[in-house]
Amino acid sequence: MKILICISNVPDTTTKIRFVNDNKAFDTNGVQWIINPWDELALTRALELKEGSGGKIEKVSVISVGSHGAEPTLRKALAIGADDAIRINAEPKDAYFVASQIAAAIKDEGYDMIIAGIESSDYNGSAVGGMIAELLSIPNVSSVSKIDVEGDNVVLKREIDGGSEVLATQLPFVAIIQKGVALEPRIPSMRGIMMARQKPLKVVEPVETESLTEFVDFSLPPAKAACKMVDPENMKELVNLLHTEAKVL
């Protein structure tokens, strides 16, 4: 069995968000780039599955669409433990563009399980995993919070509004994961970092494809009015404010 993790290269989650060029572009100045938090959990779980598979899972690969600047993020994925990496050499334009690139690059590579995060923490598209599944005409299971491999079968737990379901799926398929699949993202060891330099990172050129959407401009939420402080000894006053002023009680 071969597993592929789709990696999105995103700003560190503590980044102060600013825009440049008349608010038409995200200000990347001084930004630390990381593996999208969900993708990191996906990679961690894939490695756990591989280690527990007794050799049945032969490979965990990572793939990302991005320019040369995205390579440190892929190297980090290799340092965490992925076996090899693919970078599609193009600026990610929109979800359809990214999914089309990944689908084209992997369609003959025989991956059994493709895992994507439920969204990326920058543009929150929640789309790439599902689009890859549709482009490859394979099933997908979304909002997955648990993945297990039992013999030749993959068993998944899916979160639904107000509960959860257990699913079985035919292979190959795409799992779109959220919190829960792994407890803590794995941190690269010193040895992992050394080994990552030797691991294959293949660069492939993009295929001709279109994007269907484009960002026009960005804005920051309006500043919030100052917080009104209420005396901790007077909770009656707080309830009164919530009722008469905020009108939420």
Added chain:
Amino acid sequence: MSILVYTENWDGKFKKLSYELVSYGKGIADMMGTSLIVISIGDVDQGELKKLGDYGSDKIIEVKNGKLNHLINSAYSSIISQVAEKEGATVVILSNNFTGKALAPRVSVKLKAGLVSGVNAMPSSTDPFIVQKKTFTGKAFANVKINSVNKILTLAQNSYGIKETENKARIESFEPQLSDNDFRTEVKDVKKVTGKVLLTDAEIVVSGGRGMKGPENWGPIEELAGLLGAATACSRPVSDKGWRPHEEHTGQTGKIIAPNLYIAAGISGAIQHLAGVSSSKCIVAINKDHEAPIFEAADYGVIGDVQKVLPDLIEAVKEFKSEN
């Protein structure tokens, strides 16, 4: 041309979010001078279906099939696409909840429809089609232009509201073309949480953080939530420590919520937490540290020990409830 809204049902019933989706679809249909069609998949009775008309749906299409009792992404997205094609729908709208996130990308590829996820306002124009969404997990907004003829949107919950109109809806049924290929996943078991207000549905949410000091101290959070008909939530450290189930984690990597009232007890307000709750209409923060960043996001603040403040707040709410 038409606008198509898909709403799921929960054991045969629709929810506020269904009516919000229909209201939003009606708004776009009016902007574009066209009709609104709503599709429902699964077992829903005629009376319940008819309610969708109260929010502006001109036609309600029901698809019933014993194999469709659980969400199967391939089958559901295939049905939505077939109906969109049959009805000449150029804009398809789903919720940005788990189900919408599961289906919209597949429908997007099938219809070659540019997808904007998590929209939170009416389009600012429909030609060109430009609509606002949240980005950077609520830390910013973006205007996105869709260049394709077909368009698909997922609506952020509680971002538009409900608007009732005169009910002129008629109900039709539709027989989709499905193949075995649409059923390659199978639901083996379902577990439903009962008797609790769901976090994503809740108008009021009471949330606890590390300042609660331990899972044994959650009594007042649950009591206050019970009194207010609220859902309970928590910050990431709390779910990571296993004090509360991870379904309750609100924040950047947990649930993104937008209730009318969010009460944060003992939560310092890390930027990742605020990203998940900043769309709340009103935020109350209770924290003993006056420098906690939660106070910058809050509308009302109480500086004090949660162990002392919460019981007082519970008493005050009880008194209020008995008077109103």
